[in-house]
Amino acid sequence: DTEVTQTPKHLVMGMTNKKSLKCEQHMGHRAMYWYKQKAKKPPELMFVYSYEKLSINESVPSRFSPECPNSSLLNLHLHALQPEDSALYLCASSQDLTDTQYFGPGTRLTVL
Amino acid sequence: LAKTTQPISMDSYEGQEVNITCSHNNIATNDYITWYQQFPSQGPRFIIQGYKTKVTNEVASLFIPADRKSSTLSLPRVSLSDTAVYYCLVGDPAGTALIFGKGTTLSVSS
Numbered sequence: 317d318t319e320v321t322q323t324p325k326h327l328v329m330g331m332t333n334k335k336s337l338k339c340e341q342h343m344g345h346r347a348m349y350w351y352k353q354k355a356k357k358p359p360e361l362m363f364v365y366s367y368e369k370l371s372i373n374e375s376v377p378s379r380f381s382p383e384c385p386n387s388s389l390l391n392l393h394l395h396a397l398q399p400e401d402s403a404l405y406l407c408a409s410s411q412d413l414t415d416t417q418y419f420g421p422g423t424r425l426t427v428l
Numbered sequence: 429l430a431k432t433t434q435p436i437s438m439d440s441y442e443g444q445e446v447n448i449t450c451s452h453n454n455i456a457t458n459d460y461i462t463w464y465q466q467f468p469s470q471g472p473r474f475i476i477q478g479y480k481t482k483v484t485n486e487v488a489s490l491f492i493p494a495d496r497k498s499s500t501l502s503l504p505r506v507s508l509s510d511t512a513v514y515y516c517l518v519g520d521p522a523g524t525a526l527i528f529g530k531g532t533t534l535s536v537s538s
Contacts (some may be wrong), residue, residue: 320471358515358528359472406471416462417526419471 319343320420322407328426331397337423339390339407347371347413348390350382351406353422359406365390366413397427432516432529439535446503448532450516453497458520461492461499466513466531475514476501503534511536 320341329335339348347366351359364372365384373382379401381393390407404424408417433451440446452461460479464472476483478490478499489502503510513531 358531359526360528361526404469408471416474416477418474422469422471424469 320407320409320418322405322420322423324423325421326424326426328428329394329397330428331399333397334393334395336394337392337405337407337425339392339409339420340388341409341418341420342388343409343411343418344387345409345411345415345418346387347410347415348384349408349410349417350390350392351408351419353404353406355403363392364413371413394425397425399427401425402427432518434514434516434529434532436530437533437535439537440506442507442536442538443505446506446510446534446536448501448503448514448516448534449498450501450518450529451498452516452518455496455518456520459496459518460520461490461496462517462519462526463488463490463501464515464517464528466515472515472528506534506536508536508538510534 323338349364350362352362353359361374362376363382368384379396383391404422406422407420410417462477463475465475466472476488476490480492483490491500513533515528515531517526
């Protein structure tokens with residue numbers, strides 16, 4: 317299994333909603349990442365987890381809250397988002413921080 | 429992390445070889461060069477990675493001159509399905525995560 321899966325594929329939410337994005341991998345990777353990608357822009361790193369501990373937070377607003385319950389699973393909890401947060405949210409994983417990253421298909425988020 | 433510069437876009441025809449060059453003048457001694465491909469509304473896909481000279485896999489070749497201040501991704505005999513954005517990234521594998529540049533949009537026509 318060489319796949320990173322993300323659910324849901326699409327999500328529409330209001331500014332007062334609370335929702336979560338889920339990412340899963342079964343490759344035994346110990347590093348997992350969240351990226352945000354706006355239309356026609358490159359992906360931007362948000363968070364990095366290494367061995368289930370938050371390693372990097374790229375000054376992301378607190379309305380985005382990551383969680384790594386175990387080595388296979390990464391969540392991104394969303395609360396009180398703004399319309400400008402609408403984007404493709406990508407999850408990636410790698411064997412460790414020094415290894416090649418493998419990306420999931422992304423979740424297309426629309427905030428109304 | 430070393431900043432990269434790539435052409436914004438390139439056009440090609442099916443069956444041609446495409447070479448995309450990336451400049452990274454400030455590359456550090458420990459930095460590797462990695463290329464990703466991304467189709468619309470999909471996650472980036474790893475293509476190839478190298479440190480110096482030439483690396484080849486079943487998809488592409490990567491040429492890195494001795495000074496390592498640039499690199500060239502070579503795609504042999506492209507097809508319509510190679511139309512995508514190609515990102516060149518430079519970084520220390522022991523460091524933090526990937527910083528994507530603007531990428532090159534490759535358009536392949538028949």
